[in-house]
Amino acid sequence: EAQVTQNPRYLITVTGKKLTVTCSQNMNHEYMSWYRQDPGLGLRQIYYSMNVEVTDKGDVPEGYKVSRKEKRNFPLILESPSPNQTSLYFCASTLIGPRWTEAFFGQGTRLTVV
Amino acid sequence: DQQVKQNSPSLSVQEGRISILNCDYTNSMFDYFLWYKKYPAEGPTFLISISSIKDKNEDGRFTVFLNKSAKHLSLHIVPSQPGDSAVYFCAASKGDNDMRFGAGTRLTVKP
Numbered sequence: 001e002a003q004v005t006q007n008p009r010y011l012i013t014v015t016g017k018k019l020t021v022t023c024s025q026n027m028n029h030e031y032m033s034w035y036r037q038d039p040g041l042g043l044r045q046i047y048y049s050m051n052v053e054v055t056d057k058g059d060v061p062e063g064y065k066v067s068r069k070e071k072r073n074f075p076l077i078l079e080s081p082s083p084n085q086t087s088l089y090f091c092a093s094t095l096i097g098p099r100w101t102e103a104f105f106g107q108g109t110r111l112t113v114v
Numbered sequence: 115d116q117q118v119k120q121n122s123p124s125l126s127v128q129e130g131r132i133s134i135l136n137c138d139y140t141n142s143m144f145d146y147f148l149w150y151k152k153y154p155a156e157g158p159t160f161l162i163s164i165s166s167i168k169d170k171n172e173d174g175r176f177t178v179f180l181n182k183s184a185k186h187l188s189l190h191i192v193p194s195q196p197g198d199s200a201v202y203f204c205a206a207s208k209g210d211n212d213m214r215f216g217a218g219t220r221l222t223v224k225p
Contacts, residue, residue: 035215041116041217042116042118042120042216042217042218043158043203043215044215045213090157090158092157104157105157106157107157108156
């Protein structure tokens with residue numbers, strides 16, 4: 001079954017404590033990205049990756065890091081989380097960047113930073 | 115700035131009637147538009163799309179209309195069913211990577 005798997009689904013952490021949210025896809029997609037969803041703002045892109053070892057900033061990259069060492073995995077790293085990073089995060093993957101008809105999203109990670 | 119706007123945070127319709135969800139965009143460079151549907155505790159799933167060279171695309175009960183001069187698109191669901199109750203996101207793209215989402219509209223279809 002084609003899927004994008006995020007872990008954990010829920011996470012409560014304290015300010016400054018480094019954390020990683022994992023994302024894995026089993027569809028051999030080149031393109032992966034991270035979004036955060038906030039009330040009234042929709043989905044905003046944090047980082048994206050066109051392929052292994054190729055990453056770039058999206059609209060709201062501050063405070064986040066990513067890596068793409070393998071095609072299937074695209075972890076999101078918060079080196080020093082702050083309360084304004086409390087949000088719902090989604091990982092997505094697709095075959096090719098420009099046309100998102102086949103974009104698959106993970107189930108989301110709800111992060112609370114206290 | 116929000117280049118894609120969904121000005122109605124919520125919409126409630128009766129089962130069997132038409133649901134119309136609206137979306138406006140500001141960037142005339144957008145050339146591909148999509149609607150995603152999201153249920154609680156799940157990620158968004160692709161619903162329907164339309165290229166800027168068309169003004170209508172239909173898929174079963176779902177039809178998307180694009181009015182380029184008004185920079186407006188809409189999603190029509192006919193007939194609406196209770197299972198359609200979800201949050202609907204409008205999205206617009208202008209090439210590699212650059213896809214922008216609206217804030218979403220929560221649709222409730224009452225039996």
